Amino acid sequence: MTPEARAREQIDRKLVLAGWIVQDTKQVNLSAGPGVAVREYPTDSGPADYVLFVDRNPVGVIEAKRDDAGHNLSVHETQTQRYANATLKWRKAGAPLRFLYEGTGQLIYFTDGADPAPRARELFHFFRPQTLADWAAQPDTLRSRLQHMPPLPERNLRDCQISAVTGLEKSLAKNKPRALIHMATGAGKTFTAITAVYRLLKFAGAKRILFLVDTRNLGKQAHQEFMAYTPPDDGRTFTELYNVQRLSSSHIDPHAQVCISTIQRMYSILSGTELAETSEDISLNEVGQGDTQAKLVQYNPQVPIEQFDFIIIDECHRSIYNLWKQVLDYFDAFLIGLTATPDKRTYGFFNENVVAEYSYEQSVVDGVNVGYDVYEIETEITAKGAEVKAKEWVDHRDRETRAKRWAQTEEDIVYGSAQLDRSVVNPSQIRQVIQAMKTAVETKIYPQREETPKTLIFAKTDSHADDIIRTVREVYGEGNAFCKKVTYRAGTDPETGKAVAGDDADSVLTSFRNDYYPRIAVTVDMIATGTDVKPLEVLLFMRDVRSRGYYEQMKGRGVRSLGAEALKKVTGSAVGAKSHFVLIDAVGVEKTLKTESRPLERKPMWSLDSLLKGVAMGSQDDDTVLSLGNRLIRLAKRLDDKALAKIKQASGGIGLQDLARGLVQALDPDRVVADALDTAKAAGITRSEDTLTESELDATRRKRVEAACRPFDDPALRDLIESARRDREQVIDTLNPDTVVRSEFAAQAQANAGEAVSRFRTFLEEHRDEIAALGFFYAQPYQRRALTLEMIEELHEALQRPPLMLTTEKLWSAYARVQETKVRGNSLRRQLTDLVSLVRFALGQDEELRPFADSVDKRFADWVFRHNARRATAFTPEQMDWLRLIKDHIATSCRIERDDFDYAQLAGKGGLQKAWTVFDGQLDALLDEMNEELVA
Structure with missing residues (x-):
């Protein structure tokens, strides 16, 4: 079969799956069904590969090409247009055919x-x-x-929500297929989205909209918000107007008209895989991709594109x-993303x-959210680890069933923070942290509270959460x-290891939000993101996290x-609102971690009186100004x-x-730039954002800060603010438990994690084109992602050039110094492909920094x-020998093709023919x- 014939065969199959009847010109029967695709239909411009008839009327044309023409398919659009404008044989000349396809197999x-x-836009199917x-x-x-949407009524909408909806509609009017709404947590992303959905259904005539989440809990919350939403131009609720x-x-x-689904469920529908009972209860971002999710999605006539x-x-x-x-x-749909924390992939x-962009800092200024302080607790074992000698009699506990056995240790066990509460549990360490928190x-x-503020503790594992709960109840x-656990897992009996009924997660969450008990909740991940618990005033991190x-x-x-x-x-x-x-x-x-939103409170140990006098006396650095602003927001x-x-x-x-605002x-960078441009324009100087000098920006920033601080020159105002604070606050002496190494507010001016690491991250931030080239597969449909050694070499050369002068070896060593516990294989000689690991x-994207070859080895073992x-x-021993050679080539080159069998090791084994x-x-x-599986 020729490549052209193979492509036609695949196109025929896809047309049939989509409900078309495919016919040859000599055997045309337009009454055979509602949709008929006629091959090689004659026109006055030559035979068209396919002409599409709906209800006997010609509506479209398909220009078919062989598969290897896919990279150049767009050049054939003129040819398709020619057939669409041609006169069809046996038909009167009419309007051009409207629906135009170019396709390969x-x-x-x-x-x-x-x-x-x-x-033109790319489709998954016809x-x-x-x-x-x-x-x-x-x-x-x-x-x-979408180009004729009516103005947005602004009643009951925040400024950030108005900006998001109008920004989205402008993007859609320009036919941009993807749009990102970046709004701080608590700013009302879901409310904003429902407002946009309502307008798209009512004014744009959208047929159906998918609201996609990645946990069942988020889907439930979204459904509740749809039911509660009342549009500004109708007294009925959303669900009274539209079916959800x-x-x-x-x-x-x-x-x-609205379908709320987890991405897990939609994937199972499209790929034909079974959906595990608890798979919708935890974000795929946390559990990754298991072996059971290895199938590609296929066209489903019950759920067309x-x-x-x-x-x-x-x-x-x-x-x-x-x-x-x-x-x-899969779907031919506009994609609209909602997030408070976009990363480079997003x-x-x-x-x-x-x-739309609405930052956490701006939300605090506007009173939508509250600021935060950081308090640090460090114990000796947390910092230094410990050792259990061989032959010591200790408990050994099964991680899943919690069943215990009393036995001797077989060898010395030296553990650090990475092993703590995973392979080794130290009850004293947990107790000291909880006691120090209390x-x-x-x-x-x-200190003024009579009861424990609502507190959420993040645990490392489910067993760690159980240990914390027992300790909290004992210490308090x-x-x-x-104290309750919120988890998607069933409980287990520690003696038998059998599953037992536990507290329903939804009822615990409801009580945590609305009732006096529980005062403290412990979770691993179920309420880590997206779950609204407004009364929370303390977050205790007893686990590190894998991503910013x-x-x-x-x-x-x-x-x-x-x-x-x-x-x-x-x-x-509690007295007053949550501050x-x-x-x-x-x-x-x-x-x-380098976090995107830093605390506005930069000087937690300075009193309000000191901050007020400081700005009045000229101490107007960023930390002092931001700290005073944050303190006044709380006081208000x-x-x-x-x-x-x-x-x-x-x-x-x-x-x-x-x-305070x-x-x-x-100090808002955007406002500083805008003012600097206005100043330059007033002086008759032509400037753009890119050509502003650092001195111009500094002068503008200084002018803005001086103006904002000027009211505090008045001693009467300072005294009035300070006296108002004294009426609301009391000072209590502090006590430090002697078993805790350190218990204090964190200094906010932490030094950068190393100059090399900082320069590397800045480079990734400022050169998104390079990142896009290296991460090419994120911008392409899953089946066609590709990562080549040439892309990596291009990025490596850019890093080596002045002023960066960063090699893969230097970067690896730098990370080993600043994040030692997360770096593997530091003693090995670096390969060029290790740059992939550094970028990820x-x-x-990766929790640990490990050699690229190690990652390939692990994926290879899983794949086999x-x-x-x-x-x-199973594979024979000879086949396994070949597979290992292929794997090793991929580890050094990111990809293998037929031509690569001419190289030394593969050629020495007999090359491509063998x-x-x-x-x-x-x-x-x-x-x-292997190219797909081993290079993720």
């Missing part, structure tokens, strides 16, 4: 000629005949309607890459089309109701603001209207909140195991599979 490009500025019939019957297209389905099976309700017009992706910074990305590649995936909260952090002298974005999300559980009445309902001794929260770091998580939440009115009068009409916004680690499990017979014989003609398929 693998690729499909589609253009709707009725769109404004018709533009549309059904009924879809083209429906589109042809409409007076205009979806993309036309929360998907719990493979059946999508044909009458549903046109099923959804738009896909809203909640928490889009996670779970939409690699294998799971196929769900998004920006790349959404084509750097950020339609002491700190009661004497330093919230409280019962079971005081995930850490930001975990911190986000505490940032949500809460009014005085609602806070007092669950914490009776801040405290992050207690017991594992050094603040030091091991606690003062009554009478006190606030006095301060406003004393300041000449500027309220306390506005005084001015301090924080004085710097971007937070899966492959052998699927075959009637390998072809050993694998009985299956070599090409194996090479493709």
